[in-house]
Structure formats: C-alpha cells, structure tokens
Amino acid sequence: MSTVIAELINKEDIRNYKIIDAPESHVSELRYKLQSAVRLGNEFKSKSVITFNTTSGPKRVETTVWMLTDSYLQLKNGIMIPLSSLLDLDY
Template identity: 30%
Template sequence: MIEPVIIKKEDIKNFRFPKEDVLPNESDIKSREKALANALSLGNLEHGKVKLIFLDLGMNPYQIETTIWALTDESICLKGDLLLPKRAVLDIV
C-alpha cells in the first residue's frame, strides 16, 4: 500500500469520498466496526487519539490523528462537527 499523506482533521471537509466501501469483504468491515467501537471508548474514557487511514474519491490514502466523539451507522463524528464516512476508512491505528 502507498504511504498515506498525513493531513489535519479539519481538512477532511474538503474531500469527496468513494460511494462504495473501500474494504473488500464483510469480515474486514466487521473488524473495522469493532476497531471503531474500541476507538470511541478510548476517546470517551481516556480522551485518547487514534490514527484513521482513509481513501478519497480518487482512491488516494490519507491519515488523520483524532479523537472519535461518536459513531452513526454511516459516519464517524469528530470534534468540530466533522464527519468521515465509515466506508472510506481503511484502517484504525
């Protein structure tokens, strides 16, 4: 995989994201859901940050470091009323 470009989380508002999930199968998607739930707990309990690696519409990898404030069925809610679609997230570190 190409090394992701590290950006500020505020920059995600300028991105467009793929309409389809970037993960290839249901098992990877379930693993991502579990990792996001763990990251949400880390953020709420310990104010800990995680690194989210995601793809934009052009399938270019980017990375942000952030605290996850909330999760919806479709999105990751970040500080500053920012939303990142779950379907764009490749990895949570």
C-alpha cells in the first residue's frame, strides 16, 4: 500500500469531518493490522496511526484503538471510524 499524505488531526476533531468510503477497500489487506491495533491498545495502551478518507481529503489520527467490529473501529469516547473509509493503519 502506498503512503498517503494526510493531515494529522486530534481524535476529538474526527466528529467535525464527514467520513466517506475510500476509493478502494483496504479492509482485507489491513485485517491483521486492525486486530493487532486492538490488542496493542487494550493490552499495552499503545497508539496506532489511522488514516481515513473524508470529504476534506485524507486525515490521520494517532490514538488507541479500543474495539473492532465488522464495520467500524471504535476509539475512546465512542468515536467510530468506518472500516470502509480506511486508507492505512500503522503502529
């Protein structure tokens, strides 16, 4: 996956953006990283860098991933990022 240039934003600011689907789905190739990010967040309090698509262009946030569902990443304070919007994930 190529490196996406994205503006770094605060986790609390995610709600200020309209999140949209990525041009192509990266969920299957990111599945292992997603599961690892949850484990790192819950067991080691480690942060991940999540890059996702918005109507204002790609954004990235450095935060702890709390939970993974079939459709969303859940962050602290009930913030949800749709998996369909993911462009990249790193830790």
